[in-house]
Amino acid sequence: MKNIYQPIEAIVEDVITESPTIKTFVLRLKEPFEFKTGQFIELTLPGIGEAPFTPSSDPNIKDKIDLTIMNVGRVTALLHNIPKNTSLGIRGPYGKGYPLDKFEGKDVLIVGGGVGLAPLRSLLFSLFTGIDKYNKVVLRYGSRTPTDIIYKGSIGEWAKKNKVDVVTTVDVGDSAWNGNVGLVTTILKDLPVDLEKAVSIVCGPPIMMKFVTLKLLDLGFKPQDIYLSMEKNMSCGLGKCGHCRIGSFYSCKDGPVFTYEQLKDIHDIWD
Amino acid sequence: MDNIYYTESAQFTVFLNKLKDTCKVFSPVVKDPNAKEIDYFYKHAPDSQPPVFNSYRAVEPLKPFFTSPREKITDYFISPKDVKEVTGKTIVLGVKSCDIAGHKVQDFVFLEGTGADNLYQLRRENTILISGDCTDFKEVCHCLAWEILPHPTWGFDLNLSPLTEGYVIEVGSKKGEEFIRQYKEYFVKAKETQVSARKTKRDKLIERLKKHLAPQNLVSKDTVQRLVRQGYNLDTWQQFMLPCVECGGCNLICDTCHCFLLTDEKEGNLNQKLRVWDSCQYANFARVAGGANPLKTRAQRLRNRFMKKFDFFMDNLGMPACCGCGRCIEVCPAKIDIREVLKDLAKKLNIAK
Numbered sequence: 001m002k003n004i005y006q007p008i009e010a011i012v013e014d015v016i017t018e019s020p021t022i023k024t025f026v027l028r029l030k031e032p033f034e035f036k037t038g039q040f041i042e043l044t045l046p047g048i049g050e051a052p053f054t055p056s057s058d059p060n061i062k063d064k065i066d067l068t069i070m071n072v073g074r075v076t077a078l079l080h081n082i083p084k085n086t087s088l089g090i091r092g093p094y095g096k097g098y099p100l101d102k103f104e105g106k107d108v109l110i111v112g113g114g115v116g117l118a119p120l121r122s123l124l125f126s127l128f129t130g131i132d133k134y135n136k137v138v139l140r141y142g143s144r145t146p147t148d149i150i151y152k153g154s155i156g157e158w159a160k161k162n163k164v165d166v167v168t169t170v171d172v173g174d175s176a177w178n179g180n181v182g183l184v185t186t187i188l189k190d191l192p193v194d195l196e197k198a199v200s201i202v203c204g205p206p207i208m209m210k211f212v213t214l215k216l217l218d219l220g221f222k223p224q225d226i227y228l229s230m231e232k233n234m235s236c237g238l239g240k241c242g243h244c245r246i247g248s249f250y251s252c253k254d255g256p257v258f259t260y261e262q263l264k265d266i267h268d269i270w271d
Numbered sequence: 272m273d274n275i276y277y278t279e280s281a282q283f284t285v286f287l288n289k290l291k292d293t294c295k296v297f298s299p300v301v302k303d304p305n306a307k308e309i310d311y312f313y314k315h316a317p318d319s320q321p322p323v324f325n326s327y328r329a330v331e332p333l334k335p336f337f338t339s340p341r342e343k344i345t346d347y348f349i350s351p352k353d354v355k356e357v358t359g360k361t362i363v364l365g366v367k368s369c370d371i372a373g374h375k376v377q378d379f380v381f382l383e384g385t386g387a388d389n390l391y392q393l394r395r396e397n398t399i400l401i402s403g404d405c406t407d408f409k410e411v412c413h414c415l416a417w418e419i420l421p422h423p424t425w426g427f428d429l430n431l432s433p434l435t436e437g438y439v440i441e442v443g444s445k446k447g448e449e450f451i452r453q454y455k456e457y458f459v460k461a462k463e464t465q466v467s468a469r470k471t472k473r474d475k476l477i478e479r480l481k482k483h484l485a486p487q488n489l490v491s492k493d494t495v496q497r498l499v500r501q502g503y504n505l506d507t508w509q510q511f512m513l514p515c516v517e518c519g520g521c522n523l524i525c526d527t528c529h530c531f532l533l534t535d536e537k538e539g540n541l542n543q544k545l546r547v548w549d550s551c552q553y554a555n556f557a558r559v560a561g562g563a564n565p566l567k568t569r570a571q572r573l574r575n576r577f578m579k580k581f582d583f584f585m586d587n588l589g590m591p592a593c594c595g596c597g598r599c600i601e602v603c604p605a606k607i608d609i610r611e612v613l614k615d616l617a618k619k620l621n622i623a624k
Contacts, residue, residue, distance in 0.1 A: 002389075003344070003345045003389050004385075004386045004387070004388065004389065005344050005345045005388075005533065005544050005546075006345045006346075006347050006544075007347050007348075007544075009347075009348050042533075044347070044535060044542075044544075045535070046347070046348065046535065046537075046542040047535050047536060047537030047542045047543075048535055049534065049535050050533065050535060051560060070561075072560045072561040073559075073560025073561060074560070075560070076560060087348065089347055089348070089542075094385075206563065231559070232557065232559065232565070233556075233557050233558060233559045235531075235532050235533050236531070236533055238384070238385040238386060239384045239385050240380050240381060240384070240385075240388065240529070240531075241530060241531050241532065241533065241549070242529065242530030242531070242549070242551070242579070243530065243532075243549075243556065243557060245575075245578075245579060245583060247582070247583075248582060248583050248586035248587060253384065253385055267503055268565060271563070271564075271565040271567075
């Protein structure tokens with residue numbers, strides 16, 4: 001009988017510093033492991049604790065996964081100090097992930113805030129792989145300051161791709177910054193999308209997702225075409241431990257990606 | 272009638288002693304015979320001869336037979352081992368109808384959905400529940416409010432209904448059937464008079480319990496989900512949480528509450544994952560890394576307990592996650608009463624119960 005809580009071993013092959021508070025860990029898996037973009041995993045720091053993360057890498061890569069992790073809590077603070085070749089544990093994948101089939105033939109608007117770009121990068125890789133199936137990909141990304149921008153080298157590369165449109169902004173600029181300044185909602189004007197056949201995917205801090213959702217509704221997006229990543233305190237990932245309840249859903253098992261249609265009548269979803 | 276047997280009390284005692292040779296037998300004992308209201312708790316192979324027949328549910332719920340407050344659930348980074356632990360069968364005598372109804376939630380959580388919790392499943396398979404009719408009730412008992420009868424009608428392996436000289440024994444499962452076959456010398460087919468005597472006793476108790484509950488004017492199963500939904504923004508939560516000391520007792524003693532945290536520990540060179548019971552009344556229950564906490568206040572957490580029981584489980588399992596056992600009422604040092612919270616919502620919303 002397979003033990004549902006047992007993690008498989010993964011070795012830290014590389015650690016990439018993305019920003020002063022965010023690092024990407026490249027993990028080589030010791031056993032076969034597959035995930036769909038948008039699904040999450042539980043990462044174990046052996047003997048210490050675990051925390052949920054959504055991989056930021058291309059799901060078509062089977063032997064490695066990337067986890068882009070912000071230093072915000074007990075486990076992540078320790079993770080930020082581990083050397084290469086450390087053994088970590090992985091359980092999962094959990095949840096439903098992004099329904100790529102529903103995006104086919106559509107203008108796909110992706111709105112990211114801060115480290116929320118991590119799961120969206122995995123989604124972008126999946127979309128790029130099958131780009132013929134989608135009408136276009138429009139990325140709007142906001143960070144607090146220029147140093148908080150992650151995947152700095154990649155964003156420019158994505159912008160050059162055919163059928164891909166990228167605009168970024170920062171809340172507060174610095175002397176070297178000559179791009180947009182303002183919250184991410186300020187770059188959602190004049191979107192090059194056809195609302196009749198557009199979907200939007202949003203991932204970022206709750207306050208950002210709230211205002212982006214309101215803005216998208218304002219622009220005319222339908223609640224069923226707005227996809228949100230609701231990351232709660234998922235402990236088991238299996239719909240058993242009870243920590244990530246949202247109304248009559250568990251974020252871990254019924255999400256973490258929900259449409260706004262599913263959530264709009266539930267109280268306090270942005271808390 | 273096919274699956275109903277009878278055994279005399281003396282025979283039953285012999286039968287139970289016989290079981291102790293091969294099984295781990297837990298049965299109820301009286302905590303304090305001089306107490307105003309008697310409490311029962313489970314004990315492993317107690318000495319009492321004949322065994323105590325508890326007239327209502329024990330102090331503790333059924334769940335500790337299947338999960339522990341803190342236990343190792345897996346080692347990791349070693350070659351995968353099969354989950355093993357259970358040695359032989361465990362028998363729990365003295366389970367009541369409320370326990371069985373409440374335990375349906377535990378089965379739903381740990382056996383169904385994304386995958387079965389292996390330890391839970393093994394223990395469930397190796398445990399035999401010998402339940403019994405209630406012959407009395409505690410002040411806090413209110414199973415009937417949730418349409419649960421004070422005698423089990425499903426979910427048991429064997430059920431005992433006491434008559435003056437012995438027990439009517441109903442078989443409720445394959446496991447129970449095998450048991451009767453294995454120990455057939457102790458049982459005879461029940462006579463019609465015995466089965467009708469059982470019905471008379473059961474009906475009498477239901478009438479007494481109804482009389483006890485009528486003046487309480489409790490909320491019903493049909494309205495409770497509407498109540499907690501519409502009462503989401505009422506001041507009831509604020510008002511009732513005031514004396515709460517966040518001990519978590521209401522959750523830990525509950526037949527249906529099942530929330531847990533996974534934690535990691537090292538023992539020597541071994542990495543271990545532990546499953547630890549948790550309570551939604553604790554301040555950090557829903558807190559995420561970075562500090563955001565959707566259940567910051569005690570009022571939010573009290574409401575969470577009710578939304579989970581009466582909204583989430585109505586939607587996901589078609590039943591409230593409350594079996595009316597009243598344990599949370601008895602355990603609460605602040606005297607927060609689940610019945611009163613619901614009644615307050617109904618009163619303020621002016622909804623007929």
